[in-house]
Amino acid sequence: MRLGIISALHEEQQGLVEAMQGPQKRSHGMRDFTLGTLWNIDAVCVLSRLGKVAAAMTASILVEKYAVTHIVFTGVAGSADPHVNVGDIVVAEALLQHDMDARPLFPRFEVPLTGLQRFATDLELSTQLAGAAKDFLRDELAKVIQASERQEFALQHAQVHRGLIASGDQFISSAMHVKQLKADIPDLLAVEMEGAAVAQVCFELGVPFTVMRTISDNANEEAAVDFMRFVQTVASPYAFAVIQRLCQRLAG
Structure with a gap:
């Protein structure tokens, strides 16, 4: 296994590159890739930048140039459900593009010429990721997130959800x-x-993948108020701890 780890922002991947053993830096397509070993898993870390085109290009390079066999995307998201709260983790079971609309040629949300609206994540990889996330919230949350942040962002009852992103x-x-x-x-x-x-890239290239999103806001008018501070003080340590647990599970 060679695991590709993608995040959109530097803060969302902070600590992972520093934890990598035998890191080797590579640059391609205006992106910096770090190759090495994370908790006994051969891994490649990279920042995609924001947006679908940037993410698709990054995933393609990981597979075609750096021969990753599995991909995990970590980052933040806005809640779209009243039962999904700030500080919760959503592990995707499927993903769709909510701005894909080629009607009347194709149904709304369907990616033309694929016949699909939704792309399913890899069941085994997603199950391992969800298990790692649950273990983190149960055993480590209070150790890695300061009490002031836990109180301000109401993280005391954070939970893991699985479903559609x-x-x-x-x-x-x-x-x-x-x-x-x-x-x-x-x-x-x-x-x-x-x-x-x-x-979509992983579907077309036949690569197992999964996506983890820490809920940073409620996708409303307050979404940007404390966004970067949340990423730095909550989402970043979340991602580090969950990826560590995921790698340990995969290596074990």
Whole structure:
């Protein structure tokens, strides 16, 4: 196994590169790739930058140039469900592009010429990731997140959800927008900007993948208020601890 680990922002992957044993730096396509070993798993870490095109290109390079066999995307997302709260983790079972609309040629959300609206994640990899996330929230949350942050972001009852994530080239910061998306896609749990593009690339290249998103906001008018601080103080340590546990599970 060679595991490709993608995040959109530097802060979302902070600590993983530093933890890598025998790191080797490579540059390609205006991206920096770090190859090495993470907790006995051969791994490649890279930042995709924001948006579907950037994410798709990054995933393609990981597979075609750096021969990764599995991909995991870690980052943040906005909640699209009243039962999914800030500080919760959503592990995708499937992803769709909420801004894909080629009607009347194809049904809404369907990616033309694939026959698919939703791209399913790898069941085994997603199950391992969800298990790692649950173990982290149960055993380590209080150790790695400061009490002030746990209190401010109400992380005391954080939980793991599995289900549908939607991606689009939009930072959603309107309660009406997310309400309409939820009405159009009733089982939607979270919204972000990259995962469904990675999903399509992995589907077309036959690469198992999974996506983990820490909920940073409710995708409403307050979405950007504490976004970067949340990423730095909550989402970053979440991602590090969960990826560590995932690698240990895969290596074991």
